[in-house]
Amino acid sequence: MSKLERYEKEQLNIDLDGTQNRKMPDRELIVNRPRILEIIDAMKTYNELSRIRRSAQELLNQVHDARDDHMNLFNIDSNGETIRLRSGFLLEELQKIIESRTIERCNYYIEHLQKGLLETRTNKINDLNLNRWREYRDIYTDSLWILDRRDSTGVHSADYWGNFIPQIPRQLMMRYTKQGEWVLDAFAGCGTSLIEAQRLGRNCIGVELQKSVADKARKLISSEPNDHNVVCEVHCGDSLSVDYPSLLKERGVSSIQLLIMHPPYFDIIKFSSDPRDLSNARSLDSFLSMLGQAVENAAAVLDKHRYFALVIGDKYSRGEWIPLGFLAMDKVLKQGFTLKSIIVKNFEETAGKRNQRELWHYRALVGGFYIFKHEYILLFRKK
Numbered sequence: 001m002s003k004l005e006r007y008e009k010e011q012l013n014i015d016l017d018g019t020q021n022r023k024m025p026d027r028e029l030i031v032n033r034p035r036i037l038e039i040i041d042a043m044k045t046y047n048e049l050s051r052i053r054r055s056a057q058e059l060l061n062q063v064h065d066a067r068d069d070h071m072n073l074f075n076i077d078s079n080g081e082t083i084r085l086r087s088g089f090l091l092e093e094l095q096k097i098i099e100s101r102t103i104e105r106c107n108y109y110i111e112h113l114q115k116g117l118l119e120t121r122t123n124k125i126n127d128l129n130l131n132r133w134r135e136y137r138d139i140y141t142d143s144l145w146i147l148d149r150r151d152s153t154g155v156h157s158a159d160y161w162g163n164f165i166p167q168i169p170r171q172l173m174m175r176y177t178k179q180g181e182w183v184l185d186a187f188a189g190c191g192t193s194l195i196e197a198q199r200l201g202r203n204c205i206g207v208e209l210q211k212s213v214a215d216k217a218r219k220l221i222s223s224e225p226n227d228h229n230v231v232c233e234v235h236c237g238d239s240l241s242v243d244y245p246s247l248l249k250e251r252g253v254s255s256i257q258l259l260i261m262h263p264p265y266f267d268i269i270k271f272s273s274d275p276r277d278l279s280n281a282r283s284l285d286s287f288l289s290m291l292g293q294a295v296e297n298a299a300a301v302l303d304k305h306r307y308f309a310l311v312i313g314d315k316y317s318r319g320e321w322i323p324l325g326f327l328a329m330d331k332v333l334k335q336g337f338t339l340k341s342i343i344v345k346n347f348e349e350t351a352g353k354r355n356q357r358e359l360w361h362y363r364a365l366v367g368g369f370y371i372f373k374h375e376y377i378l379l380f381r382k383k
Contacts, residue, residue, distance in 0.1 A: 026088040026137065029063070033083045037117060043097070043110050052106045056097040063087050063094075083117060086135035093134070125257075125306065127178045140171055145345040145377075155195060155220045164262045164311055168345070168377060169193040172260060173200050176307040179228065181257040182248070186239040186298045191217030193260055194232040201228030205247060205256075207239045210272050238276045239294045244301045259302045262311040263291055265324055265375075284322065292331045299335060302382050308337060313375035319367065325376040337380035344374050 039059060046052045093113040100106040116132040128136060150156070150165035157163075169185070169192060177183060179201040185193035188206025190213060197204035198221065208214040214236040221232050231251055235242065248254055264271055264279035266287045271279045278294075281287035295308075302308060310332060314324045333339060364371050 026086055026091075029085055029087050029090065031083050031085060031090075033081050033117060037114065040110055040114055040117075044107060047103070049100075049103055049106065052103065052110075053098050053100075056094045060091060060094040060098070063091055085117075085132060088137055089116065089132045089135040125176050125178070126174065128174075136174075139174055143341055143343050145343060147346065154199075155223045156192065157190065157220065163189050163192055166192050166196050168262075168309075168311060169196045169260055170200065172258065172307075172309050172377075173197060173202050176309075177202050177258045180230070182253055182255070183258045183260065184244070184256045184298060184301070185260045185262075186294055187261055187263045188217060188234055189213060189262070191221050191232075191234060194221050194234065195224050198224055198226050198228070198230060198232045201230055202258075203231040203251075203253075204233075205231075205251070206234045207237055207242055208234055209236070209238055209274060209277055211236050240276065240290060240297060242297065244298060248301060255301050255303045257303055257306050259298050259306075259308040260311070261294065261298070261309070263294065265313045265315055266322075268313075268315050284324075284327075288327055288331050291328055292335065295332055296335055299337075299382065304382055306382055307340070308332070308380040308382065310378040310380070311375065312378065313372065316369065316372075319369070321369070325378065329376075329378050332378070332380055336383050338383060339378070340381050341377075341379040343377035343379065345377055346374050 036059075039055065043052050043055050046055070090113075093109060093116065096109040097106050097113070100109060116129070119131050121130045122128060123130070128139075145167075147165060147167055151167055151170075156166050169183075173183060173196060181202055183193065183197050183202050183204040185204065185206045188194065188208040191206055194204045194206050194217065206217065208217060214234045217234045221234070226232070233251075235247060245254070248256070264277070266281060266284065267279055269279060271277055274280065278287055278290050281290055295310075299308065310328060312325050312328050315322045329339065329342075360371050
């Protein structure tokens with residue numbers, strides 16, 4: 001590296017390995033679009049690499065120095081045209097400009113940044129702007145989900161044994177729905193999916209067999225702010241036989257855009273004494289038959305080419321590993337779905353194993369088995 005390049009990097013507050021000295025925050029920005037585009041347009045007219053870098057660095061510094069989570073960049077007035085974006089996108093694009101070694105490369109990244117601010121490119125199943133795909137660092141795209149703890153913000157509660165973690169429905173809705181679309185959770189429990197739908201601006205219908213649990217879910221949902229004014233309701237009924245077309249018609253719609261199911265994992269946890277409860281199935285074949293009936297019933301109102309997520313785990317029985325997830329997957333594939341992904345999600349501790357880590361370690365050594373530390377999110381697409 002020449003002395004000039006070393007000096008420029010020092011002036012731009014960049015480490016010699018090309019990384020930014022300060023940690024880049026990620027927050028929502030409210031930006032004056034004409035003003036930021038004016039600055040970016042000016043960069044394209046500069047004939048000196050150092051001047052382009054300096055301008056990009058000055059803009060980057062403004063983002064770094066913002067103290068409010070919803071920063072008004074460039075002193076927006078009430079009549080100004082604004083754009084909302086994540087700071088991560090803006091910072092990464094600016095960093096690429098700063099690190100470029102030629103004016104041609106700088107202009108390439110400048111044009112990419114302009115496109116992200118001016119144009120929106122989405123697909124048919126979500127609201128994500130693919131011209132600003134770097135914004136979505138919080139959306140998982142890997143098939144292994146390592147989550148240290150469940151989201152306990154707002155009204156979310158882990159009190160109900162068998163509740164899945166809120167991050168699962170949140171991820172699914174961000175990837176596979178748009179705001180205002182309809183989600184169905186056929187095994188609603190205490191309303192985890194509905195709470196997340198309400199937060200994200202999706203309408204959601206949940207079906208719960210037990211009245212006491214449905215009542216608890218309604219109470220939790222009503223306590224969560226409904227800033228998007230969406231419908232999130234729990235219907236007390238049997239997911240195997242509920243009349244979904246009528247249920248939707250009462251709310252002015254005829255179909256759903258995402259189906260989520262988190263059924264009992266056969267008889268691992270007995271949720272009730274109701275014979276309609278899948279946890280009371282007489283046998284494994286009976287469980288799979290009941291699950292298949294629930295899928296068939298709900299799939300009838302799922303739009304073609306939209307997604308269905310089945311969250312399920314395996315079980316042990318008499319020293320034998322029962323591949324419940326894969327047996328359920330096979331059942332679904334016979335009902336007009338294609339498999340898109342098998343996601344493996346970790347869990348560190350269950351209610352049944354809480355504070356018994358050493359005991360289960362001993363049991364595993366004695367019994368020659370491995371302790372369950374995962375479950376599946378089986379992702380299907382309706383043909």
